[in-house]
Amino acid sequence: DAGVIQSPRHEVTEMGQEVTLRCKPISGHNSLFWYRQTMMRGLELLIYFNNNVPIDDSGMPEDRFSAKMPNASFSTLKIQPSEPRDSAVYFCASSSPSRGRWTDTQYFGPGTRLTVL
């Protein structure tokens, strides 16, 4: 299994530009999580999906951030317009319930390092 795949691995953009981060969860996993990690704020959960449906987006910082999961094998996190304070590492993770109970592990992708100039 290839694990959780994220692209791009690095993104440098200018303030005001649109940024799209992509994630492919592990096949068969039906929950997907987007996190942001910064030195100042640590690891923050932005949004998570269960069976492609957004369950909790309370961690999304503001309206400039949006996330979609059009199918079980793909999700995007979009920032429009981007700002320098959005610079961070963005992680995607996926998991799957074990025997109908949520005991299984979240598996993280390698992350996308975003720099907004």
Next chain:
Amino acid sequence: AQSVAQPEDQVNVAEGNPLTVKCTYSVSGNPYLFWYVQYPNRGLQFLLKYITGDNLVKGSYGFEAEFNKSQTSFHLKKPSALVSDSALYFCAVRLRSSNTGKLIFGQGTTLQVKP
């Protein structure tokens, strides 16, 4: 509110010595508990988890953790530290009653093992 606390920002240990990374939690029910490790420029990797049964859980790379219900703690331990164990460690909790896979993470503890 559910929360996880890792009281130490950094733990320094000499190679070969035992190490402990502390974690306490506050939840309104029985939890599932996890430890993750993050090496520089990498994503988080699963180390071990407590679901039920034996309070002492053994995981990857020789790590273990002990669930202590009365103290609401889940400290990570290793009998003999290696320089390669130097990394950022996260404790996480999930409620048994939750119908989703959402984890609540601690703020992380940097482990520095010196030769």
